[in-house]
Amino acid sequence: MDAAAVQQMIQQLLAHSVQEGLLDDQFLQLIQLQDESNPDFVAEVVELYFEDSASKLDTLQARLAEPAPSYSQIDALVHQFKGSSASFGAHTMAGLCVQLRDACHAHNQAACQQLVGQLRESFGVLKARLEQFMQLERQRKQLGGS
Template sequence: MEAQVANVNQAIDSLLQQLENEGVLDEQFQQLLQLQDDSNPDFVAEVVQLYFEDSVQKIERMGAMLSSAPPDFKELDQLVHQFKGSSASLGAATIAQLCIKLREGCQTQNQQMCLALLGQLRDAYCLLKNKLDIFMGLEQQRKQLLAGMAR
């Protein structure tokens, strides 16, 4: 059983290292992991889940705003600013960087640039979600193994 836990821990470490190397996540995500302890064992899973729920709504709203003519760039900029903040808080580095570029597009009122960046943002979000879903599955597996060992 201990070997299984070690294998799962290794898989988690490898996945997080890969995501950091690729610039998908930054050290902020590691700091979130350090906040998780026995008194709050699901902290990271809860933060990630809230981020995903919030992100889907924001991305859909950005798309709707950009499909109207002309878009309200000021309102869009505020929404992108919020999304950048929540992404940076999670450690979603790629998404936060794309938000910075998207805000530049809002400030220059460049609808085509904003649409192109929104497409990149959607892709980056899907990649992050897929990878963090794997992470959450591994975390769940680790908890089950540890619970089995405690019996």
């Protein structure tokens, strides 16, 4: 397989991810920021998003398991999560955060817990897709594609 074929696979993967609503144009714009002076920019941003999101999901789950959760603290964390997801281009994740904030404002613990489960599931799908993207990116670089 040559670099052009791998590049085409990358484009198809991204187009499919945008079509599904998993990612949006914001992620595509992040990709445009990568150049020869910073060839690992996207990989670094993806890795940071993975680490940050996993940590936030664990914290949310723990806070919502408390008998009397602090909805203001949870809401502040979800607000940060929504912002990082939107900036990253994780469309589905940002949308779920909006719903979670609404459930926080309603002090609906069951709905919050359900939405954190949905966030975790969506994060798993997004992570798998982006790992596939990163693998194709490494392959493209090895083949000498720009």
